Amino acid sequence: MVRAAGVRLVQKVSSTRLFARVAPHVIPALDRGVHRLTRGRVLLSAQLLPGVILTSTGARSGLPRRTPLACMPQEDGRGWLLVGSNFGRTGHPAWTHNLLAHPDASINVEGRDVPVTARLLTGEERAAAWRSLLAFWPPYATYQARVTREIRLFRLTAAP
Template identity: 80%
Template structure:
């Protein structure tokens, strides 16, 4: 595929994923498909990861205390041991449920490339959040459209791998 074709495809995906129609339909379709494919492939495949890197987050329900699984796009950080999750909720008004869960119970697990990794979530604020937000907009420009669509500040979490062996 030529560079021009790839650039065209990337622009098209950015435009579609920034649309209000996508914001209304994607939260119902993408997670269900991702969970099914992830289960069928025993954690090796996430369809949405063909566009963006992705994890399956297993957190503890803020109200229920039960395990909750959510397929999410992520931005892996350069250290190879941390990931950024964006609580964009596809530009919808409320914060996603998984972000409430991480605020209540920051210890969680992610499935990353078929491997279960224990992580601790940190809500990013202030200058640290601003720096990561700038990197995210380069990584996936539609996040700017999502933020412009809502009054709330989109939550950013850094997931840091932890050693549960000790």
């Protein structure tokens, strides 16, 4: 009961424009620091939403880029949905450009590294995933309403 109230409060706060301005500068830095200090065992933001650290290859630089992200694990345990919401800001987040250019990546989930392949979702597959994501985390609807771009959705599949 208390946890549900806390989640609702966080959902309400995360839907505000102030959160969209501040969060991109604070949350990833905190996540990276805590993740490093705990040797990958703890991702601070994952206390509310499941999360991963995505390691992708920079689209222009070719260098490894580590990005803490919320995700929606798939029921089979071998896939994850990532949402390029950028907290409802106008541009696509850099990590989405990286995955479009270099879909082979890795994630650190619960302290273990998993090689993955990313695929941009389109059409009905995207629509179905979007409905699931809105049920999972309703503030995504607020983020989409703020921007004219279509928020990119990626399915990550664990490499065999």
